[in-house]
Amino acid sequence: MNLEIQIPESLTNDIKALKEKLANIELNLQPKQAPQYYTRKEVAKMFNVDLSTIHNWTVKGVLTAYQIGGRVLYKANDIENAIVELKK
Template structure:
């Protein structure tokens, strides 16, 4: 079974080179799904990469 790598909000924003505000907007718009565990928010690395593929325009 493959383990799921979770990133914090800060790690995700740094990985994508975006602000926390942009990350929040993307989460609210459904561009990037987020997961709450307790009072913390996490993002799955695989879903971040899938979202990047969807957002990248094709030539």
């Protein structure tokens, strides 16, 4: 004896939408990676410039500095965003 169940199309669409929402929620629950920080010396070495240049870029707002205690740090993401593409 075979029983066939007819599922309305609207219910099928609702189930698909619910699955998509759950997938999005799962993506948002993934742990975020901790930002990587660099010291002034590391940033200076990265760009092959003097520490005074890093200080000047910070004062001008080219780089954003963060401080904890007496240490000045720069986020890797902020460093990458400070690099701009040249217009041709």
